[in-house]
Amino acid sequence: MSAPLATRAERFAKGKSLRKLTPRAAHGKLVGPMDRDANAILEAQNATRLPGLIPVRRQLMAENPFAYLRGAAAVMAHDLQWQPMAGSPVQACGDCHLMNFGAFATPEDNILFDINDFDETLPGVDFTVDVKRLAASVAVAAADKKLSKSERHTLAAAAVRAYRKRMEHLSYMSPLEIWHSQIDLEREAKKFRNAPLRRKIATVMARARGEGLDKDDNFPTLAESGAPVIHDKAPRIFHFAAGSDAARGFDPQTDLPPYRDLLPGAVQTLLDRYALRDFVFKAVGVGSVGTYCYVGLFMSGDDEPLFLQMKEANHSVLEALDGKLAYSGHQGQRVVDGQRMMQAASDIFLAWAEHQATGRQYYVRLLKNRVLGGVSEIAEAEGLADYARLCGRTLARAHARSGDPAVISGYLGDSEAFDEAIADFALAYEQQTEIDHEAWKAALPPSP
Structure with a gap:
């Protein structure tokens, strides 16, 4: 017979004890050497790429800071190595930003919302790595829409809060229930406060079923x-x-x-x-x-x-x-x-x-049509809060399949301490992304 596994209460207590090693407030600062050469990190990736498409990549990333962030997963991973970790590993997405979520039609014709890109996925990574990249993407998207610093902070915190609340809910479910849990887009869309986004979601779901x-x-x-x-x-x-x-x-x-x-x-x-x-x-x-x-x-x-x-x-x-x-x-x-x-x-x-x-x-x-990329563009303009919360809940469900939701929930706790800290980090990284984006544009070869 196998030894008995730790109870939910014991695992929750373990997560809470991790705060002694890494207080939740510690996540609020962007630490480490920010004088690294971000351009060099990105250009190093071109060594094995198709030469004719390298100029296309450069131009796409130059469009705006959000496009730059999307293409600069390697830069953020480099920066995240210096940030504090909570000490609870999961299977990480690795490139968890707003545009890496999508809609999928099941054989039963249900439309699920889920993470869509796993090129950078890796096991054994602290859960905060994905949360920080998601929150940073919210802040960068909000800045692109000329929202105030206060609004950017509120939106980033909302995404993290949604993650924390969903993780708490998942921590009371059995492993099998967690494994079979899904994010039904039609049901989630009814929770959206933004009416135009709710209407446009209907179009997205039609396309996810293969229309258009x-x-x-x-x-x-x-x-x-x-x-x-x-x-x-x-x-x-x-x-x-x-x-x-x-x-x-x-x-x-x-x-x-x-x-x-x-x-x-x-x-x-x-x-x-x-x-x-x-x-x-x-x-x-x-x-x-x-x-x-x-x-x-x-x-x-x-x-x-x-x-x-x-x-x-x-x-x-x-x-x-x-x-x-x-x-x-x-x-x-x-x-x-x-x-x-x-x-x-x-x-x-x-x-x-x-x-x-x-x-x-x-x-x-x-190959599936990534129509939900259009939803995140819509959301950035008129329903970013709804969309950010949906992404936060979805990330929690994905992490709970490989990580221990009770340990993570124990670390996160009931207060907004973690939400606020990650939002602070997100704003700091949004400012760094602005700097890196300007440096990227400045280094572009002149147009022929």
């Missing part, structure tokens, strides 16, 4: 006649010539069969009912632009499409937090394992692959 994909410039569309091929939408989606830089990253003929073998038998049978008909390069996100990423068009015998995405997986930027966090296995498997751990309903095609000629590592997933 042809209106998304970043989602592949097919030619209207002739052989089924994906339309080029340069510079984001394009076909490439044999021998080009893009062609040297992945070979579907040799690299996809090992991926298929990793799928469960039932999913292999499903995939075998489709055949690969087209293959293109597809740049994604902001921070990922230039990494090797492809989309395969698979068609059934009756010309019904299936899109699979092969996205390059490099080492997580969170390894900068501590050398002990270094992940030595397949980086694609790291992403897959992290997504399955954090996301309420991962897709059935999720697995990893490798380009045999170069050793580049990938994860493969069903």
